[in-house]
Amino acid sequence: MTLTNDGLWPEVSFEDRMSTVRFDIGERAHITVDSAVCGDCSTRECVVACPANLFVPTSDGGILFNYEQCFECGTCYMVCNREGAITWTYPDGGHGVVFKRT
Amino acid sequence: MADTTTGTTPLSATVATASAATFDVIVVGAGPAGSCAATVLARAGHRVALLERGAFPGAKNMYGGVIYPRILDRLHPQWWEQVPIQRWITRRSTMVMTETRALTIDFRSEAWGEPPYNGATAYRPDFDHWLADQAVAAGAHLLNATTAVGLLRDADQRIVGVRTDRPDGDLWASTVIACDGVNSFIAKEAGLHEELDPANYTLGVKETLALPRSVIEERFGVRDRHGVDIEILGGTSGVNGGGFLYTNLDTLAVGAVLKLPALAAQQTRPEEIIGRLKAHPAIAPLVEGGEIVEYSAHVIPEAGRSMMPTLTTDRLLVTGDAAAMCLAAGIWLEGVNFAMASGMAAGETVAEALASGDTSARGLGGYERRLRDSFVLADHDKLRRAPGLVLSDRVQHQYPEMITGVVERMFRVDNPEPKPGLRRILREERRAAGVRIRDLARDAWIGFRSFG
């Protein structure tokens, strides 16, 4: 992902952006996505809205999701219009995102 | 995980016997609301469990952000000598921008740089940790790394405690205070919220940018620990919302607040919206060279009064963001002070109810009364139409064009043309922005009623 900043500062890749965030990743996937349900979703609200960019469309029309670098914000379950597509819980105590300077 | 933070009771020891897992009150969430509620109750001599799912209080919490701590005068006199702040806000700017123009109202007050101050930038992991430490000092039992996963009920369906994700992690109490923030699963489980409407929420995204302290002070025109708060209308790539830029000691906070349905219905991702804001000619010289040291995101309950849940039920109260008490009305974005005030009111109410032995909804009725008598519900009642107005298409897209257009023409010297009259400029710019007089008059009236 590149930014249109006219070369004012070094463009930062999405990977580098996420590497500024600390995650103490738990073993349990606290969010799961049922890719079969996503198969008939044409609006794909989660793809543009998830600030961590964790919803990746696959070539077979589904969604690939990885819970590991998640802000636990709630945006995805709020914008998704399909019942049953997203199962959302908090990570187990002490796991997940750890903010430092925000 | 780190349940060894000062004052934390290891849960395994706590739950070894049923009586050790029994409290007078369980407070779910050690954000500003929960820590204030727990402090009040512990000082009143009650046995309080304060649950926090993060490894430490503040680990999960992100905001703009500026804290207005005057509400702490009662709870922690001389708080300013202890609170871990970044800079005291002495300069506050409100900016209206289009792609190529910006109009700023810039205010400074030296009084805001001296006790008792007005607002301060602070990192939430620092501030929330400090506030929770005060609850621990008062005698509350802080249980870090402990997620509440549901309510416990007895055979009569009365709430009798909270289930946590620890092994043998059931905790018992006659009252539960839900201070669990915007997602508010505890209050939802108690049936206090109406059906979720994404239009009531915004996503906040932010970059923390490192810059040398001297560079920040030079660029923003401040010294010592003074700082600047810039609120921005119109800098969010056409997505309804707002932008912000704050100064910390040696970092800047730059970000955007984006209405969820508007964000989801277009193609520009949140971090690109921040990128475009940073590239705006009015912002770029301020943030240039700043290296991203943290990227963060969190959801805000945006709709105020109209989305608030029922605040009490038998043996349970809901506070802060869990009750949508954040005030997000364009020129104001305040939630920490509302959370602290509602937490204190909840703590006082429960202390009273425990003393009288009635923690039913009736016994807890003093909570809503206290909030009505304070700024929490007074501000929300007065400003109940402000969030809708500020996030409306006209305020978001048409008025910035119109206002900056008027100012550009007022100050443009078009010689040899003579200066046009202000009335003509107003009429032409209003038409150019597609604003109808009727709508303008109605919005002005709502604005006057809300802010006046």
Ligand SMILES: Cc1cc2nc3c(=O)[nH]c(=O)nc-3n(C[C@H](O)[C@H](O)[C@H](O)COP(=O)(O)OP(=O)(O)OC[C@H]3O[C@@H](n4cnc5c(N)ncnc54)[C@H](O)[C@@H]3O)c2cc1C
């Ligand atoms: C982008 C953005 C900008 C903002 N800017 C400002 C600003 O400049 N000034 C301002 O005053 N406000 C601002 N706010 C609003 C402010 O952050 C909130 O209103 C405030 O944090 C609410 O406090 P709270 O205690 O109610 O909830 P929170 O701060 O969300 O605290 C809830 C706590 O409960 C814990 N928790 C949640 N669920 C559980 C569970 N099941 N078990 C155990 N623990 C749990 C969480 O980890 C968290 O510590 C902003 C918000 C955002 C997102």
Ligand code: SF4
């Ligand atoms: S998660 Fe929801 S919004 Fe995203 S693709 Fe699946 S169904 Fe659509």
Ligand code: SF4
């Ligand atoms: S909770 Fe937030 S960060 Fe996590 S997957 Fe959902 S939208 Fe993305």
